[in-house]
Amino acid sequence: MANLFSDVLFDESKTRALVEQYGSPMLLLDCEKLADQYRQLSAALPGVGLFYAVKAFPHAAIVNTLDRLGAGFDIASTGEINLLRKQKVNPRKTIHTHPIKKDKDIRDALRFGCSTFVVDNLAEIAKFRKYAHRVGLLLRVAFRSPDCSVDLSKKFGCSPEEVPAMLKAANELGLHVKGLSFHVGSQSTSPGTHVAAIEACSRLIEEYEVPIRILDIGGGFPVDYDHGGDIDIQTFCAPIRAALARLPEHVEVIAEPGRYLIAPAAASITTVVGKAMRGDQPWYYLDDGVYGMFSGRIYDHARYPLHVFRTGPTSPSAVVGPTCDSIDVIEEALELPELEVGDLVVGRMMGAYTAATASTFNSLPIPRIVVFNEPGRD
Numbered sequence: 073m074a075n076l077f078s079d080v081l082f083d084e085s086k087t088r089a090l091v092e093q094y095g096s097p098m099l100l101l102d103c104e105k106l107a108d109q110y111r112q113l114s115a116a117l118p119g120v121g122l123f124y125a126v127k128a129f130p131h132a133a134i135v136n137t138l139d140r141l142g143a144g145f146d147i148a149s150t151g152e153i154n155l156l157r158k159q160k161v162n163p164r165k166t167i168h169t170h171p172i173k174k175d176k177d178i179r180d181a182l183r184f185g186c187s188t189f190v191v192d193n194l195a196e197i198a199k200f201r202k203y204a205h206r207v208g209l210l211l212r213v214a215f216r217s218p219d220c221s222v223d224l225s226k227k228f229g230c231s232p233e234e235v236p237a238m239l240k241a242a243n244e245l246g247l248h249v250k251g252l253s254f255h256v257g258s259q260s261t262s263p264g265t266h267v268a269a270i271e272a273c274s275r276l277i278e279e280y281e282v283p284i285r286i287l288d289i290g291g292g293f294p295v296d297y298d299h300g301g302d303i304d305i306q307t308f309c310a311p312i313r314a315a316l317a318r319l320p321e322h323v324e325v326i327a328e329p330g331r332y333l334i335a336p337a338a339a340s341i342t343t344v345v346g347k348a349m350r351g352d353q354p355w356y357y358l359d360d361g362v363y364g365m366f367s368g369r370i371y372d373h374a375r376y377p378l379h380v381f382r383t384g385p386t387s388p389s390a391v392v393g394p395t396c397d398s399i400d401v402i403e404e405a406l407e408l409p410e411l412e413v414g415d416l417v418v419g420r421m422m423g424a425y426t427a428a429t430a431s432t433f434n435s436l437p438i439p440r441i442v443v444f445n446e447p448g449r450d
């Protein structure tokens with residue numbers, strides 16, 4: 073099929089044809105774009121094993137596409153494990169990265185065949201005592217992430233100063249810490265945070281003379297929400313490549329990208345179902361909003377590039393969802409031409425943390441996901 077995003081979704085009649093076939097609202101997932109994103113990041117980080125962060129968009133077609141390309145998978149729950157099991161993913165290509173787990177989570181992952189787990193505190197390390205002979209641990213270290221739209225360093229990760237105590241505790245329990253990991257935070261706007269974290273980990277590896285084999289540099293690789301275009305990931309990763317080249321030779325590097333791989337591979341189509349003047353501003357009511365595919369507007373602090381097919385003079389307009397809640401606002405003052413009930417609104421960069429966090433509030437169904445270009449399915 074033609075390029076879904078550049079040829080189809082900028083063409084009103086083709087977009088309407090999709091709505092006639094599949095209904096509105098819908099989320100379109102293009103596996104070819106996903107594969108392209110995977111190839112781009114692999115080329116930008118040569119030698120780095122990429123483990124897709126399933127949480128960003130847990131979907132069978134995504135798992136299938138990435139599995140065929142040789143990706144590994146970053147999992148954080150039994151639900152994600154079940155998805156991978158269904159797709160017959162080799163468990164040796166998985167790492168469990170949730171720093172806090174119930175014993176059942178650990179048992180489920182072990183039963184699946186995943187043996188690499190992330191820890192970041194003494195209580196978590198102690199949970200692995202009874203599985204000591206079956207697991208390898210990655211110790212997650214926190215680095216502050218002022219440049220990221222989602223800073224994860226408050227909630228997870230030990231401080232660099234705590235690393236020796238963690239390593240000692242693991243050692244005393246007979247546990248094998250095979251690596252360090254970090255996550256600089258999601259949608260990192262500058263590679264400097266990755267570089268500083270890599271350099272800090274490198275110092276820790278040398279300082280403590282631990283036989284650390286793996287450095288997991290997490291996710292955080294950004295996408296272009298402002299324009300919906302492709303970012304130059306080669307250039308973004310250049311300083312990261314340089315920092316990785318300075319690591320001791322025996323260190324294997326892996327990463328857990330979510331957003332960069334999947335955000336550009338999905339687009340939404342919604343319909344204007346109502347309009348009103350409130351104050352001096354038009355309000356357009358769509359058939360999906362922040363309780364649905366646009367949930368990342370709240371949880372992920374993301375603003376998605378929206379496209380309409382009308383032209384003409386524009387004015388600041390509110391674009392809102394269909395629920396009865398006043399928080400259900402996608403855009404408060406977006407420059408738009410006058411829209412009519414029945415018009416279509418296309419959202420881009422809609423793959424990461426969108427459908428993954430959608431709910432059925434107001435008993436509205438989660439929009440249909442329509443998959444295009446899945447390998448082995450055409």
Ligand SMILES: Cc1ncc(COP(=O)(O)O)c(C=O)c1O
Nearest residue numbers: 125258259291292328329330331
């Ligand atoms: C542990 C972990 N790994 C990977 C990711 C994916 O990060 P990103 O989508 O920024 O690439 C996340 C996101 O929250 C995460 O928590």
